[in-house]
Amino acid sequence: MKFRRLGLMLLPVFAASYALAQGGGDKRRTGYQDMSPALQQMQDDDTSNPGMLFVQAGETLWKQPAGKANKSCADCHNGVETSMKGVAARYPAIPKGADTPVDLAGRINLCRTGQQQAEPLQPESQDLLALTSYVTYASRGLPIAPPNDPRLAKFRSEGEAMFRRREGQLNLSCANCHDDNAGKKLAGATIPQAHPTAYPVYRSEWQTVGSLQRRLRNCLIGIRTDAYAYDSPQYLALEVFLMDRARGLKIEAPGIRP
Secondary structure (H helix, E strand, O other), X not given: OHHHHHHHHHHHHHHHHHHHHHHHOOOOOOHHXXXXXXXXXXXXXXXXXXXXXXXXHHHHHHOOOEOOOOEOHHHHOOOHHHHOOOOHHHOOEOOOOOOOOEOHHHHHHHHHHHHHOOOOOOOOOHHHHHHHHHHHHOOOOOEOOOOOOOOHHHHHHHHHHHHHOOEOOOOEOHHHHHOOOOOOEEOOEEOXXXXXXXXXXXXXXXXXXXXXXXXXXXXXXXXXXXXXXXXXXXXXXXXXXXXXXXXXXXXXXXEEEO
């Protein structure tokens, strides 16, 4: 009986060791885990999460006809919960007939210009953020799963090189903060590992929802270097790399960050 009790006590230890040996020792953390309990609770509660206002606005736009074709998104993709489920987890991707990737916002604009015959929505516009938030919401809780497209390898390599390259007046790279010093404090805030699981995200400093490209621009400005224009190939390369780096982590959009 004594040995049986000892065996039962040691079972969780053996299980944990086995999981570690099988690759269960993933030490990646999302920004959610570095937030205060109050902000975590706000993100988890859809009635308190301010990003849900953009999801609701996106639902309205989804059903609204637009362009010369007078078609809505719902005319082609009825039932967003099923038709769009998992879509956000697979972007950036290279569209059919193209040779460069687009992110989810870019894919939405391709549908607008091609299917609806409407003008593309401007980067970081309220309508584009709303539609992106709505589509991404359909993938909340699903693991990030970049496509296994060999054509993306080139862009992934370019993005990784940018992530590790020092630049700007401060001579810093993304990796200096988000790999070398992740978990430490900067101006009282915890430095995250920079996994893009929560975008589009509501940031307290913005008082609105913003895209991953907006956050990347902020980082470039922070290290005192020139920021690229929205939708520049540099951002898309970084997004390809960052999404691959976060492969398997769950989408939590619309997220909240300080």
